Each structure stands twice: as structure tokens, then as C-alpha cells.
Amino acid sequence: MRILVVGAGAIGGYFGGRLAEKGEDVTFLVREKRKEYLYQHGLSIESVNGSMQLAPKMILSGEKADPFDIILLSVKSYHLDQAVVSMRPYVGEHTYILPLLNGIAHLDLLQDAFGKEKVLGGLCFIESTIGESGNIVQMSPLHELVFGPLPSTELAHLPQLKEVLSGTKAEIRYSDSIEQEMWHKYVFISALSGVTSLFRSPIGPIRDDQNGQSVIQSVVGEVTEIAKAINAPVADNLQEIVLTKLQILGFQMKSSLQRDMEKNLPTEADHFFGYLLQQKNSYTSSPVLSAIYSNITIYEKSL
Secondary structure, three states, X not given: OEEEEEOOOOOHHHHHHHHHHHOOEEEEEEOHHHHHHHHHHOEEEEEOOOOEEEOOEEEEOOOOOOOEEEEEEOOOXXXXXXXXXXXXXXXXXXXXXXXXOOOOHHHHHHHHHHOHHHEEEEEEEEOOEEOXXXXXXXXXXXXXXXXXXXXXXXXXXXXXXXXHHOOOOOEEEEOOOHHHHHHHHHHHHHHHHHHHHHHOOOHHHHHHXXXXXXXXXXXXXXXXXXXXXOOOOOOOOHHHHHHHHHHHOOOOOOOHHHHHHHOOOOOOHHHHHHHHHHHOOOOOOOHHHHHHHHHHHHHHHOO
């Protein structure tokens, strides 16, 4: 199966690189500047799980190419509309689209654009970034990608897809309950992004502060309440699951949203918090989540 990775950044570059390293037919859809860098230097991954370098296959948006069998989508939510336009010429009748965005809101957009049967559920857990030299740096052992069918996904080519995505040096895992796994990560990442951006701090000092710990408890409770109020497919003990994960994170752990704010970049606040607040009903009280969202929207108005 031919794979198109939309972007060759910290996430798409990493997992696409691992698939190419295995020997799969991988092409990266990139911007001109990134193409020039990769043409000169190659796709380089520096990782505790094994470093690698290769000369990637690349295309620019608009270049002619036959439809791909799999499109791996790993852009920021605020680049999603542009990515949909760029990838449209490469979507065929039987193309699978595997998004790795955080949250849930992007699924409706992709299903409306390309058809419900083409869209898979997906998520990833990885700490990676683009280094100063343009290489991909991944310094934590955690490098997991999870994928699986949504209720409307076409299943005919799923066995072949599972075979293609297996056997890499990354941990790529199939899930029969991908919707639940996506929602669990959504609640977790919303809580982590919310409190770290609100306090402008890694998670450790927030946990160690009495008031900070109270805010953590509150935001997890509010997000969990919204998820259950809209009948999201979450576990009954979701709040306990998320709080446990937040308590065992490394002391200096920051969210990517917080890092974006530190760099004076746009954030995914609408995708994370705006979507949740739109879903809540009049019986759901979310004062901490509302404060988090306001904090970021006020920051973004200053950009």
C-alpha cells in the first residue's frame, strides 16, 4: 500500500520515517521550505529508540500523483482546512485517512470532506520536536501510534492496512475501541494543556501546590462531566484514570499547547476547549474550563 504523510514534522516525520525505514512505500507531502531542507539533509531522526536517516520521497501540494492507499495526517488543528485542500487530489475511492490530531472535532470535518467510510480513528503518544538543525528529536521511550476503525469505516482493506503498519521500530497498535481511546486521550490532554497553560508551568509544581492540585481535580471533573453528558464512549472510571496519569507524569512535563504559547504561536484552544464548551448543556457547570479557554483566547488576541 502506498502511504502519503501530510507533513514531515515532529510527528508525521517520525512515524512516516519509521514506516519508510521498515521498507514501506512512503511519500511526504511537504511545503517548499521543508522540501529544500530534506533534499539537502535528508530525514533525520535522533531517538533513544534508535536513530536513522533516509532520503525521503516528497511531493509539493498540487504536484501530480496517483491516489494513495493511506494518508497519515498529523497537522495542527488550525492547519486542518489547508491540509484538506492539499490532500484532496491524492484521495482515491479506497483511500484510508488516518488522522493523529488530538481531540474529536476533526473527525466530522474529514468525514464530510472525504466520506465516512474513508476515515479511521487514530492518536499517538510521543514526545518529539524539530531540533535546531531541522532534524527530528525524540528523547523519550514513548512512541506509540494507535489506530482503528470508526463505526462507519470501510473494513474491506483493514487486514492489509494492519499488516502495512506493523513491524516498525515504533509501537503501532490496532484498537477495536479507538473511539474510547481517543476520548480518553482528549480528556487527558485537555486537562494537561489546560492547567499547564493556565499556570505557565510544568505539571510538577502545579501538582505540589495545594490550589494547583485543586484546579487539576476540577478541570478533570468538568471535562469528564461534559464527555458523559454527551454520551461519549468513555469508561465509568474515566476521571480516576486521567487523574492517575496526571499524577505520574514527569515533574518537568509541559504540554505542547503551553510550549506554543511560550513561543508566541497560535494554539489549538478552539479544537480542545472551545469544542467541549460548545457541547456542554445548561446543566453542566464548567467554570475552570471556561477560565482556561478565556486565558488562551485573550493571549491569542495579543499575537
